[in-house]
Each structure stands twice: as structure tokens, then as C-alpha cells.
Amino acid sequence: MKLFVLHFVLTIIVSVFSYDSSKYSGYKVYQVTPKSLYEAYILKEFEHDEHFDFWTEIRSINLPVDIMVSPLAQNNFEAIMKSANIDYFVNIDDVEASLQNEENTSGRSIVTRGSVTFSDFMRHDDINAYLEQLAQDYPQIVSIESIGISFEGRDLLLVRISSGGSNKPTIYVQAAIHAREWIAPPVALYIINQLVENPDNVNLYEDVDWVVIPVVNPDGYEYTHTTERFWRKTRSTGTICYGIDGNRNFDALWGTVGASSWQCDITYRGHKAFSEVETQAVRDYILEHKDDIKLFLDVHSFGRWLLYPYGYSDDEPDDVEELRTLGRLFNDAIHSVRGLNYTVLSFASGLYYASGTSVDWAKDIGIELAYTIELPSGGTGFDPPSSDIEPVVEETWEGFKAFHSYIVDKFVTN
Ligand SMILES: [Zn+2]
Structure with missing residues (x-):
């Protein structure tokens, strides 16, 4: 005592x-x-x-x-x-x-407007400019949509890559709901870049659509670039402190375990489920398309974990064997690149109890295959040197391709 x-x-x-x-x-x-x-x-x-x-x-x-x-x-x-x-x-x-190893922590990323780089961490408006450019240059396969406006007024851009048609099996990927996890947006951008700008990958969007939101929490993300590198939450205004933890704000046993009710804590859940415009935007999009979305991926860092539901309890989903099997396929593909492994576990047993997570919510509304990806740590954790971006995005891309093969096998009937 x-x-x-x-x-x-x-x-x-x-x-x-x-x-x-x-x-x-x-x-x-x-x-x-x-x-x-x-x-x-x-x-x-x-x-x-x-x-x-x-x-x-x-x-x-x-x-x-x-x-x-x-x-x-x-x-x-x-x-x-x-x-x-x-x-x-x-x-x-x-x-x-x-x-100091993370270049340009407070400056601008060095990228030509409308293009992408994987040798530096991009700012949010540069990311959006790239998505807009792709939609202009590749109108047959790329469409962008603002699914909402962040608390501070930034466009929440979603990109859809599709060979056409409707109601095709869809792989949904979102990144950077936690602001400081800088390696997540490049991983999401690399998916887009490889699908759209690498002709070798045409077959990857033939029968399956991809939907990607590279930055779910742009206000927090920008704040980590300008002011406080290790900010995690959104930037909405509380009575004393700013922001809520977006990954405690979903309506999945919201406000029960592993989520703080104190607004100054980094895991603050918000005053109610979906209190934030950013999580509302994600919710509304997914609810509208949930019958098509066959795989839900929420990209975070760090730890090399692939986590399936649930975070809110020790219970395992009925299809846990399938989630594990697909998790192993993801890991095997990544392992083949440079010999590194992910640990595949449930959220609660791999990380810790957490309620209000997006992955549990996705599972609860009926998206069978749902994971949280905790990318590798870089540098010391959240601060990978920019030279780490390329090896990480290339390695993770192999995992995404394994996901894609599984979705084709399971959902595309010819
Ligand atoms: Zn996170």
C-alpha cells in the first residue's frame, strides 16, 4: 500500500x-x-x-x-x-x-502531388491527392468516394477498385484509426498502388472488388505529424481532453471491458457507441455494403499479430477453425518473403480484452472473415525508419494476395 x-x-x-x-x-x-x-x-x-x-x-x-x-x-x-x-x-x-530516423516528422513528405512514395511517410492531403489522381487516370477501375468529413473537416476518402459490375465479393481494408501507427497507411496505399499501377495484378480485381480507406482518423494522423508524434485518438473536443479511441467506439459490447470511460485516457471509448463522425462514416458504409464484404481487415501496428474476434470476451466464434486456417495462409505467404512470422490468435488472447473494436463489430453484423492486423514494429515500435516502409509493404502485400486467393476460392463461382 x-x-x-x-x-x-x-x-x-x-x-x-x-x-x-x-x-x-x-x-x-x-x-x-x-x-x-x-x-x-x-x-x-x-x-x-x-x-x-x-x-x-x-x-x-x-x-x-x-x-x-x-x-x-x-x-x-x-x-x-x-x-x-x-x-x-x-x-x-x-x-x-x-x-530522428523517421524522416520529415514535422515537415512535408517529399512526393510529387498526385503520386505515391514508399520511401517516406506521406501527409494526409498528399495521400488524398494520390487517390484523386488515380481516379482520374484509371476511371475504368478506380472510383473514390468521400464517406464523410472528419471532425476537423478532412475528407474521409475511400477507394474502390473493381473491373465493373455490382455485388461482387469485396475485400475491405481500413488503416490508421489509431493515429500514431504510421506504417499502416503505406500498407493500405501499397495495395491500391499494386492493384492499379502494376499491370501484372489485373487478375486480382477481376472477380473480387477491393475497398480501401488508407486513413480512417486523418485529424489524429495529421496531429502526429505536426504536434504530438504518439497521439493515438481522434481530435474531437471533450470537456477536458481531446479525442476518443476509434477502436473502442464501435457498437460491439461497447463500454464493457478494456475501454476507458475517462476522456483523458488513450483508450477512451467515447460517451456513446459511434460518437465520432469517423466511426459513423465507416459504420454507414459497411452497413450499406455488408452483404458484399467477405473479408474485413483493420490495419494497426505493432506486434506481428493477426487477430480474429473476439476482443470483448474469451469466447471463440463458431468458425474459429476457418479463421485460423486463413490466418495461417496469410502468415505462410508473408513468411515466404523474408522468413518472418505473424502470430495468429484471437484478439483477447493475443492482445488483451477490448470492447468496442471494429473487428468484433464487423463479425457481429455478419462479416464472417474479420481480422485486426498488427503490423511489425519498426525502429523501436511506432517509429519505423522510412527505410523500413518498403520491406514491410512488400511483405504484407503477399499476405493480402493469399487473402485474395481464399476469397476467390470460397466466393467466386464460375
Ligand atoms: Zn492500433
């Missing part, structure tokens, strides 16, 4: 000093491995503290947790870890220094 009192008092002391959250100089990332439920409970005490940003969640004992800690709280944190005899080490000594 003394530990908690100490933590509480020190938290109050450090909280009176404001700090510039846009700079990560002196921030460290600790890797902590709780060895007992008691130790996990002590770690949990830090979850609501603004000086602590959990990059990976507390899952179960003996699994490491990555926590970014502000300079003001490090002494306090280390003292508590030592006195409670909890194993930890400093994984990143200076987050700001590690960010």
Missing part, C-alpha cells in the same frame, strides 16, 4: 509541472515484465497517469509491456519498480533521438 501512496504523492508533485508533450527529449521507453498478478496490478496503477504511455498493454504475467515515461516521472517509476522488485530495463534511452 505504501507504494501506491508514494506513487500518488509523486504523481501530484510531477503533475504541477507542465511539460511540452510535442517533444520527446529525455523520454524513455521501459520494458517491464510482471511476474505475478500483484506486479501487473502495480503496473496498472500507472495507466491513467499522463506521464505514462503504454505502447503495449498489460496482458498477462511474464509478457513484456513497453511503457514510454516522461522525464519528470522516471525517477519515481524506477524507485517503485525497484522497491517492488519488478524486472525492467530501458529499451529506448531517448525517444526523441530514435525519432
